[in-house]
Amino acid sequence: xxxxxxxxxxxxxxxxxxxxxxxxxxxxxxxxxxxxxxxxxxxxxxxxxxxxxxxxxxxxxxxxxxxxxxxxxxxxxxxxxxxxxxxxxxxxxxxxxxxxxxxxxxxxxxxxxxxxxxxxxxxxxxxxxxxxxxxxxxxxxxxxxxxxxxxxxxxxxxxxxxxxxxxxxxxxxxxxxxxxxxxxxxxxxxxxxxxxxxxxxxxxxxxxxxxxxxxxxxxxxxxxxxxxxxxxxxxxxxxxxxxxxxxxxxxxxxxxxxxxxxxxxxxxxxxxxxxxxxxxxxxxxxxxxxxxxxxxxxxxxxxxxxxxxxxxxxxxxxxxxxxxxxxxxxxxxxxxxxxxxxxxxxxxxxxxxxxxxxxxxxxxxxxxxxxxxxxxxxxxxxxxxxxxxxxxxxxxxxxxxxxxxxxxxxxxxxxxxxxxxxxxxxxxxxxxxxxxxxxxxxxxxxxxxxxxxxxxxxxxxxxxxxxxxxxxxxxxxxxxxxxxxxxxxxxxxxxxxxxxxxxxxxxxxxxxxxxxxxx
Numbered sequence: 001x002x003x004x005x006x007x008x009x010x011x012x013x014x015x016x017x018x019x020x021x022x023x024x025x026x027x028x029x030x031x032x033x034x035x036x037x038x039x040x041x042x043x044x045x046x047x048x049x050x051x052x053x054x055x056x057x058x059x060x061x062x063x064x065x066x067x068x069x070x071x072x073x074x075x076x077x078x079x080x081x082x083x084x085x086x087x088x089x090x091x092x093x094x095x096x097x098x099x100x101x102x103x104x105x106x107x108x109x110x111x112x113x114x115x116x117x118x119x120x121x122x123x124x125x126x127x128x129x130x131x132x133x134x135x136x137x138x139x140x141x142x143x144x145x146x147x148x149x150x151x152x153x154x155x156x157x158x159x160x161x162x163x164x165x166x167x168x169x170x171x172x173x174x175x176x177x178x179x180x181x182x183x184x185x186x187x188x189x190x191x192x193x194x195x196x197x198x199x200x201x202x203x204x205x206x207x208x209x210x211x212x213x214x215x216x217x218x219x220x221x222x223x224x225x226x227x228x229x230x231x232x233x234x235x236x237x238x239x240x241x242x243x244x245x246x247x248x249x250x251x252x253x254x255x256x257x258x259x260x261x262x263x264x265x266x267x268x269x270x271x272x273x274x275x276x277x278x279x280x281x282x283x284x285x286x287x288x289x290x291x292x293x294x295x296x297x298x299x300x301x302x303x304x305x306x307x308x309x310x311x312x313x314x315x316x317x318x319x320x321x322x323x324x325x326x327x328x329x330x331x332x333x334x335x336x337x338x339x340x341x342x343x344x345x346x347x348x349x350x351x352x353x354x355x356x357x358x359x360x361x362x363x364x365x366x367x368x369x370x371x372x373x374x375x376x377x378x379x380x381x382x383x384x385x386x387x388x389x390x391x392x393x394x395x396x397x398x399x400x401x402x403x404x405x406x407x408x409x410x411x412x413x414x415x416x417x418x419x420x421x422x423x424x425x426x427x428x429x430x431x432x433x434x435x436x437x438x439x440x441x442x443x444x445x446x447x448x449x450x451x452x453x454x455x456x457x458x459x460x461x462x463x464x465x466x467x468x469x470x471x472x473x474x475x476x477x478x479x480x481x482x483x484x485x486x487x488x489x490x491x492x493x494x495x496x497x498x499x500x501x502x503x504x505x506x507x508x509x510x511x512x513x514x515x516x517x518x519x
Contacts, residue, residue: 002027003120006043008066009055010035014082014105018053021107027117037066044074050120053103055082056090064097071098072274075247076127078119095240100204122205141170141254143246144375145275146313148262149282149291149332154315156184157347157356158281158340159259161364163222164357165372170254173215173223177242177271178261179234182227189354190216195228196237196245203241206248219357223253234267242270250274264298273304277375280334281313284323289331296334311337313371318342338370436501440508443499446479447510450495455512458488471495482507488514 005022009015015033022031032049034040036059040052052070056063067079079099083090086104094102100119103112144162148155156176163174175196176182185192194214202210216224228234249256258275260268272278280295282288292312299305312334314325318341323331325339341363350359450471457467468485475483475497482498492511499505 003051003116003124004047004049005031005116005120006040006047006049006052007031007033007055008035008037008040008052008058008063009033009082010058011055014055014057017105017107018082021109021112024109025113025116027113027120037062037069040066040070041073044070044077048074049077050123051078051080051116053080053082053116054099056084064093064099067094067099068097071243071247075244076123076251078123080115080119098240098243126206141250141252141256142277142375143250143256143258143275144277144279145258145260145272145308146279146281147260147264147268147272147295149280149288149295151262153262153281153283153288154340155261155281156182156187156259157351158279158313158315158368159257160184160187160356161361161368162279162371163255163257164220165368166255166257167220167222171223171252172221172255172257173225173249173253174218175225175246175249175256175258175271176227177258177268178263179227179237179267180231180261180263182259182261184224184259185216185226185229187351187354187356188216188218188224190218190224190226192226192229195233196225197228197233199225199245200236200238200241203244206244208252211248211252222357225249237267239266239270242267243274246271246274264295269302269304272299272308275305275308278305278308278310279313279337279371280310280332281315282328282332283316284314284318284321284325284328286323286331289323289328292332292334296332311335311374313337314339316340316342337374338367340364340367436499436503436505439501440499440505443479443497443508444510446475447495447497447508448512450475450483450485450497451493451510451512454485454493454495455514458493459515491516 007015007018007022009018019031019033032043032047034043040054044052052067054063054067054070058066063081067081070077070079075098081090081094081099081102082105083094083102084105086102091102100122101115103115144166146155146159146162156178159174163172166172174184176184177196179195179197196214198214199206199210211225214225216226218224246256246258258271260271278299280292282292296310299310312328312332314328314336317325317339325336328334328336343361343363346359347356347361347364350356350361453474454467454471457470458464462470464485464487471485472480472483478500479497482496484496486494486496491514493514494509494511496507496509498507
């Protein structure tokens with residue numbers, strides 16, 4: 001059996017070594033070489049190799065990131081990473097990004113043949129099984145993830161109701177990724193024997209049969225993969241297994257709805273990263289909306305959600321509530337997809353009897369139809385997906401751009417633009433008034449000292465003109481214009497000074513008693 005291999009490297013020596021080694025391998029039918037991530041995306045849009053070999057040093061060290069993108073965009077293609085040193089750390093990183101394994105350089109013919117054949121065999125086997133058993137005819141379905149801004153906002157219930165709406169037109173799988181505390185099974189009245197955690201051991205070789213063994217059939221043609229009954233078993237779930245499970249489900253169902261709970265960990269983060277749409281569930285209160293804002297900022301800092309749109313499901317709204325839907329985007333920084341009114345007693349009864357799927361809840365039906373209609377079309381072709389991820393690759397190439405930034409909440413930029421000049425003008429005015437008050441106080445001090453000096457000069461018998469000259473010489477030049485010294489009257493003298501200011505301030509006068517010498 002022969003296999004198609006695509007080599008991705010921009011190092012001439014690496015390309016030469018790999019080509020020479022693969023030329024000796026009888027199982028390699030054809031090999032193509034591309035020198036960048038952009039060329040790789042174009043090549044994968046045109047063809048579908050069995051194995052992709054990615055150089056870890058590609059474009060200055062973007063090899064692992066490129067391998068991650070291949071795994072997300074083309075989960076049925078096996079990826080191997082070419083590394084300079086085959087260390088446990090390199091293998092762990094490769095597995096984390098979704099690669100099948102690593103290959104050490106310089107190449108070994110035996111190692112290359114063994115691992116390439118194994119990876120290619122897996123790739124062809126998975127494609128064949130998808131073609132034979134998929135209800136989605138081998139096309140990639142859409143993944144919708146629901147995550148709670150905090151606990152108790154109704155994430156699981158809305159995930160269940162959204163799956164019901166989608167199931168009217170599509171094949172739907174509902175997955176409970178809140179593996180430490182998920183309760184979708186109890187909402188649907190299912191007794192859990194096997195859960196999503198049971199797929200971890202076979203995540204590398206997932207088949208339709210393996211998925212079927214942990215799937216429960218719910219009313220309205222919904223397939224449920226529940227969380228384990230015992231929360232401690234959730235620790236067995238890994239980021240890599242989550243990616244493989246979600247990607248396998250994407251090729252089995254037209255729509256995959258994921259309940260991520262309200263806890264952001266490695267498992268739920270991978271569920272969100274794999275999603276085409278992310279819906280943040282919150283209630284119309286400040287703590288929940290602040291939680292939604294923090295979640296949005298965390299997803300941006302961690303670069304989790306990629307190009308998936310982030311929207312708000314505002315649950316349990318009420319016309320008498322203080323916070324109305326129009327205010328929610330300002331507090332959370334996320335646009336509202338739909339508002340779900342408070343259902344009251346009928347919903348409470350349905351939840352207590354695990355009949356939410358069959359209960360008549362007309363006040364919830366229309367908002368969920370709105371959510372369904374707002375969901376985007378199925379995922380774009382691989383070439384278009386690649387262009388959507390181009391920004392992420394460029395951002396990761398420049399470490400300076402990975403510094404977390406607080407996002408500007410939608411709708412507040414205009415308010416800030418209007419308020420800033422007003423605040424600056426008020427601050428400037430207050431500063432000028434303070435400065436003028438200080439200068440006015442200094443004028444009082446200068447006037448008092450000048451009056452004392454004039455009294456002493458008149459006491460010594462100096463003429464009025466000389467007294468004026470001597471006093472003004474001792475006053476700073478800014479205070480001299482308009483300054484006057486009165487003639488001695490009734491044994492006192494008065495000095496008048498003007499405050500240097502663009503404003504019209506009152507004159508400052510100071511009087512001192514004359515002590516005549518020799519009297």
